[in-house]
Amino acid sequence: MQIAGLVEGYREHIVLAHKQPLFLLLVGFITSFVLIRFSVRMIRAQVRWWPGNITPGGLHIHHMVFGVGCLLVSGIGVFATDGGHPWIDWFGLLFGIGCGLVLDEFALILHLEDVYWSEQGRKSVDAVILGILVTALLLTGYVPLGLVPGQSSSESSGGRWGLVAVISFNALMSVVALLKGKLWTGLLGIMVPGLSWIGAVRLARPSSPWARWRYADRPRRRARAVRRERLLHARADRARTWIFDLIAGAPDKVPAHHTATHRVAEKMAARATAHLDARTARHAERGSHQRRRTVRAGRARSYRTRGPRRRNP
Structure with missing residues (x-):
């Protein structure tokens, strides 16, 4: 049955x-x-x-x-x-x-x-x-937004212009939520109105573009965002990481000190290369000056010993 x-x-x-x-x-x-x-x-x-x-x-x-x-x-x-x-x-x-x-x-x-x-x-x-x-x-x-296929705009609750306004506002809130680092809220808010609005009015994540633009001169708000990141988002991220590891497998673990050492080594190598290039350029310039001085000295000695060159009549 x-x-x-x-x-x-x-x-x-x-x-x-x-x-x-x-x-x-x-x-x-x-x-x-x-x-x-x-x-x-x-x-x-x-x-x-x-x-x-x-x-x-x-x-x-x-x-x-x-x-x-x-x-x-x-x-x-x-x-x-x-x-x-x-x-x-x-x-x-x-x-x-x-x-x-x-x-x-x-x-x-x-x-x-x-x-x-x-x-x-x-x-x-x-x-x-x-x-x-x-x-x-x-x-x-x-x-999305409760639209029913085949329903005319006059039959909707707010009319055509009201619907356009709601869609535009919802799209704006989704963009703001994404800029605040709320990936899931912003993307799902495109389909489910209200989710992106919540993400747009809440504090941005400290590493988001919105926090870099708006919280640079607001230390209290940035401190609140960092506190919330440690308390709430860190737990949510751990739960999300555990679920994703269960579904798709855990990523390769790279030690943090190894990554930092690798970056420092890259910077040192870049600086050494730049220093070596500058030193090589200085040596080449000095060599060029020395060759020009040697040529001038040779011409002066030749002039003193042989005199000026005579032109053929």
């Missing part, structure tokens, strides 16, 4: 509501992300029975390459088949698979280097979770 109820609910809320392509997209998205994370964690653990990386001729092919291929095939396929059934369902599934493979290496695309197992690699998990949440909201029938 439960299986029959699930089938009937799927038919009523997904198939008859014309949401099956979006549902298959979400299924492909989640499935590809889970499988590829399982694969890379097996490769990282050097499990013998797992196939490992794809390296033809020594070239490491990242899985985002296959994801881009899935996105291209599904996108072109939808246009080629004019979005007809059942092709749009299969292409929706393929598009979701491509999204999972590409966004799992979003940090590599952003930094243009292999930061998969570093702290910067957590941005890939942020991108995947955000994409899944937005797709799930659309699948459940949620429309």
Whole structure:
């Protein structure tokens, strides 16, 4: 009976509501992300029975390459088949698979280097979770700002201009929340009005651009932001880090003193190189002056011993 109820609910809320392509997209998205994370964690653990990386001729092919291929095939396929059934369902599934493979290496695309197992690699998990949440909201029938498809602007509560004003204000609050370092609040606030407003009126995080611009001459506010960062955001970040480590694996641990030593060594090497270049330039200039003085002295001795040169008549 439960299986029959699930089938009937799927038919009523997904198939008859014309949401099956979006549902298959979400299924492909989640499935590809889970499988590829399982694969890379097996490769990282050097499990013998797992196939490992794809390296033809020594070239490491990242899985985002296959994801881009899935996105291209599904996108072109939808246009080629004019979005007809059942092709749009299969292409929706393929598009979701491509999204999972590409966004799992979003940090590599952003930094243009292999930061998969570093702290910067957590941005890939942020991108995947955000994409899944937005797709799930659309699948459940949620429309940003409460808009109903097919409803005219005159039938809305505030009218057309009121709706434009609310959308503009919400976008402004989302930008302010992002500038204050509230990534999740700002991004989800685009879909859910009110979240970005809360993030916009609260204190900015100390490392955010807003804090650098606005709190430089306000020591009390900056001190409050630092205190809140230590008390509240630090706990939230630890919980978020634990969840992300559980989902995607912990990044490589790089000792802080090693990083600091490496930076100091880079600065010292840069200074030594600059000093060496300046010293070489000074030596070259001195050598040039010495050569010119030697040439002048030679010409003077030649003039005193031989006299001036006579021109041929």
